[in-house]
Amino acid sequence: MNVNDTFDIRGETHIEVYKFRGGSIFVAAALALVLQALLPVYFPKAALLDFPLLVTIYFGLSRRNPSSGLLLGTLIGLLQDSLSHAPLGLYGIAKTIVGYTASSIGARLDTEHPAARFALTVIFFALQQFVVGLTERLLLAHSGALFSTRVAIAAGVNGIIGVLLYFVLDRLRKS
Amino acid sequence: MVAIPSRHKSLVLLAGVILIQVLALAIQIKARAAQVDQTGVIRGWTVGFVSPFERTGAWTVEKVRGAWDHYFALSDTAKENERLREENQSLKLQVNDLQTKAEEGGRLAALLEFRQSHREIKMIPARVIGTSAEPASQVVYVDRGARDGIKKDMGVITPDGVVGKVSEVYGSAAQILLLSDKESGVGAMLADSRIQSPVGGMGEPLLNMKYVAADDEVKTGERVVTSGMDRIFPKDLPVGTVVEVKPGMPFKKIRVRPAANLERLEEVIILPSLESFEMMKTPAGPEDSAKAPAEMPKQPESAKSAGAERQAERKPARVRKPPERIPQETKPATPANPETPAQQQSKPDQPVVQPQNQPPTPQPQAKPNEPNTGPQR
Numbered sequence: 253m254n255v256n257d258t259f260d261i262r263g264e265t266h267i268e269v270y271k272f273r274g275g276s277i278f279v280a281a282a283l284a285l286v287l288q289a290l291l292p293v294y295f296p297k298a299a300l301l302d303f304p305l306l307v308t309i310y311f312g313l314s315r316r317n318p319s320s321g322l323l324l325g326t327l328i329g330l331l332q333d334s335l336s337h338a339p340l341g342l343y344g345i346a347k348t349i350v351g352y353t354a355s356s357i358g359a360r361l362d363t364e365h366p367a368a369r370f371a372l373t374v375i376f377f378a379l380q381q382f383v384v385g386l387t388e389r390l391l392l393a394h395s396g397a398l399f400s401t402r403v404a405i406a407a408g409v410n411g412i413i414g415v416l417l418y419f420v421l422d423r424l425r426k427s
Numbered sequence: 428m429v430a431i432p433s434r435h436k437s438l439v440l441l442a443g444v445i446l447i448q449v450l451a452l453a454i455q456i457k458a459r460a461a462q463v464d465q466t467g468v469i470r471g472w473t474v475g476f477v478s479p480f481e482r483t484g485a486w487t488v489e490k491v492r493g494a495w496d497h498y499f500a501l502s503d504t505a506k507e508n509e510r511l512r513e514e515n516q517s518l519k520l521q522v523n524d525l526q527t528k529a530e531e532g533g534r535l536a537a538l539l540e541f542r543q544s545h546r547e548i549k550m551i552p553a554r555v556i557g558t559s560a561e562p563a564s565q566v567v568y569v570d571r572g573a574r575d576g577i578k579k580d581m582g583v584i585t586p587d588g589v590v591g592k593v594s595e596v597y598g599s600a601a602q603i604l605l606l607s608d609k610e611s612g613v614g615a616m617l618a619d620s621r622i623q624s625p626v627g628g629m630g631e632p633l634l635n636m637k638y639v640a641a642d643d644e645v646k647t648g649e650r651v652v653t654s655g656m657d658r659i660f661p662k663d664l665p666v667g668t669v670v671e672v673k674p675g676m677p678f679k680k681i682r683v684r685p686a687a688n689l690e691r692l693e694e695v696i697i698l699p700s701l702e703s704f705e706m707m708k709t710p711a712g713p714e715d716s717a718k719a720p721a722e723m724p725k726q727p728e729s730a731k732s733a734g735a736e737r738q739a740e741r742k743p744a745r746v747r748k749p750p751e752r753i754p755q756e757t758k759p760a761t762p763a764n765p766e767t768p769a770q771q772q773s774k775p776d777q778p779v780v781q782p783q784n785q786p787p788t789p790q791p792q793a794k795p796n797e798p799n800t801g802p803q804r
Binding site for chain 2: 335
């Protein structure tokens, strides 16, 4: 049994829902946006990273509440859109779906192991790119590829950085 | 009223949130087609929130760089020779300081040289303080805004070449749409053959030269410069170099490496208006303006299509059709073809074919958000 598991009165196993220090979710989301905008100026390769996505995935997996997960994803995605030239909603929709899916998976699986976190981050990154690509095709009539080598590399890099970042974000949990 | 089971509530919420965003996207697309920005307030708030942090971040990075260059980089020298340590430290500090100053001086000298070679033109230097928060969008933010006189659609360059144009303006910051963005474009021409065609971004490091006819000769390594037709950039500024030419019908597939290093921008120059360039090149006056067409390169059809090209570049989502024979009785008068059907009928010997070197006429009835990646067949 996992150390985070608890029992309810019916004797069924539940995965623990984590609480965070007040305001820490919003501070982390804001910091992710600022980092996303600032880092590529000095380190162009950092454009591969998607800190807002990593924050969405982490809080989705930890909070395990699909409603709050999707709303957080929506908020972060729309803020990310508003810092770009793209129409509002492009990344909003993608991160809404990622937030919802992460919360739903987090409520069913143990996602504390680094390998699970890495795999989920890679999958969610690919899912986001797929949703963005699909939205661009259907609504904006762009004709880019839905998946590419660059996306695969970026998914792997985000997976590695995500695992490290999640360890830092674990410190924000209420004990 | 039908009650929703609690386990389905989040699913209903998901569907609702996505539906709202899809509708919002559709409204924005329609508004963009009409060139109305309905999201300026939200974007302004977000940029207003983020830009102070970006400024602080930029300041911190500069200080850390300075501290690293002036102190930590000298630790190895101290270990090598204790006796000469203090002297070495002092000298290395000076060398580091001078190197930093020399690098900065080099960059500023390039800017100054460019500035002095275009003395009559008003230029606004700006520092890059941030980038787009999403990888699909190729934009950067600079520390100049409406308070410094920056306006939308102003051209942005470096001494190396064209960078992009101002896409949004805020109080003390502005968003620059880089040339490599999918929605970006610049009126350009090949430096040697003077063949004109817009150059646009593809969301990748390389650019795309869109409408060079299949039978035109283009060589790898040929320089691409601005044509001046978009009224944003002056003529003959470097845009890039042709790195790949592939055959295609009806247009070649040409990839261009940008002249400016778009991935590492730290300082840029914003051009307030193209008119100042023209004032420098040709003194204003009715006589000069009357002479101007005769002094232009031999591209009368290009000049005719200038309005069409400009429109197409500012509204990149419009569909362009390839050159094709159009029946005389149905051919409308367009900016690229200002003759009316009646005028065309007076010249029965001339085939009604659009020039091959020209980008085809934008079709106003096309869907506003069709991709600008090529003509429809």
